[in-house]
Structure formats: C-alpha cells, structure tokens
Amino acid sequence: MARLRKVTPDTLIRVCAVTLGEIEAGLLMTDTTNQQRRDEYLSFVIEELLPYCLDITQTTRFTYAEIMARLFRANPPAKSDLRTDVHLASLGVDINDVWICAVAWEHGLTLLTQDKMKQIRSVVPEINVESWI
Numbered sequence: 001m002a003r004l005r006k007v008t009p010d011t012l013i014r015v016c017a018v019t020l021g022e023i024e025a026g027l028l029m030t031d032t033t034n035q036q037r038r039d040e041y042l043s044f045v046i047e048e049l050l051p052y053c054l055d056i057t058q059t060t061r062f063t064y065a066e067i068m069a070r071l072f073r074a075n076p077p078a079k080s081d082l083r084t085d086v087h088l089a090s091l092g093v094d095i096n097d098v099w100i101c102a103v104a105w106e107h108g109l110t111l112l113t114q115d116k117m118k119q120i121r122s123v124v125p126e127i128n129v130e131s132w133i
Contacts, residue, residue, distance in 0.1 A: 003132040016103045017055045018096050020045060054103050064102035070123035071098075091119045101127055 007013065027041055068084075077087040088095060094115075101120050104111040110128040121129060 012052065014052050014054050014107070014109060015049050016100045017053055018099045018103070020049060020053065022096055054107060056099060056103065057106075060099075060102050060106055063106045064099060067098050067102055067105070067120060067124055071119060074123050075119065093117075093119050 023041075027038065071088070071091065071093065075087075075091055085095065088098075097115060097117050097120060100113075101111060101117065101124065103109075105124065105127050110130055112130055112132055114131055114133055117129065121127065
C-alpha cells in the first residue's frame with residue numbers, strides 16, 4: 001500500500017478480469033461459509049476495482065496467441081501429441097498468467113505481480129514486470 005500511495009494521481013492502476021476471477025475462485029474454494037467476508041469482498045470489487053478492470057477482448061487474442069507461440073517455439077514439447085495444458089504445466093506456466101500478461105502487453109502496462117513468470121518473461125521481454133511487495 002505504501003508504494004501504491006506514492007503513485008501520482010494521473011497514473012491509472014488497472015486490474016485484469018482474470019485476476020479478479022482468480023481471487024473470487026480462491027475465496028469460494030477456501031471460505032464459502034463466511035457470508036460477511038464475501039459481501040465485503042464483493043463490495044470492495046464493485047466500488048474500488050470494477051471501474052478499473054480490463055476485460056479479455058477480441059483483440060486480446062492476438063497478444064495471447066503471440067505469447068503462446070513464443071513459449072512453444074522456445075520450449076517445444078518432446079511429443080507432438082502432448083496436450084497444451086500438460087506442456088505448460090511442465091514449464092511451470094499457469095495459463096491464467098498467459099492471459100494476464102496478454103492483457104498487460106496489449107495495453108502497454110506494467111504488470112504488478114509476485115509471480116516469477118520466468119518462462120513468459122523470457123519469451124516476452126516487452127512486458128515490464130514489477131513487484132511492489
């Protein structure tokens with residue numbers, strides 16, 4: 001929060017719809033009985049995050065496809081019939097991270113994350129990644 005408070009007022013902070021989906025899924029998977037917590041979260045999302053949320057759009061497919069192509073060119077699967085999700089998992093790549101990076105790259109944004117995303121970062125140096133934690 002200290003770093004966020006240092007951001008100038010003219011700097012927009014955006015959040016990816018995929019990120020919100022991951023948070024929501026985590027909440028549902030770990031704490032489905034605490035309705036007050038869910039209500040507080042939903043209220044926070046609606047008031048503070050949705051106005052700054054970036055969706056996956058028709059054009060996001062281009063940056064997603066480019067990232068996937070670069071990943072596969074740099075790290076071809078040993079067997080041609082290996083499923084994409086299995087190959088990505090073997091590389092330590094989460095498919096949601098590909099989508100999040102695609103949105104950031106599409107909009108020319110700096111991606112704030114704690115995730116290393118080593119493979120993605122190695123094939124897409126155009127994406128600026130920072131950790132504020």
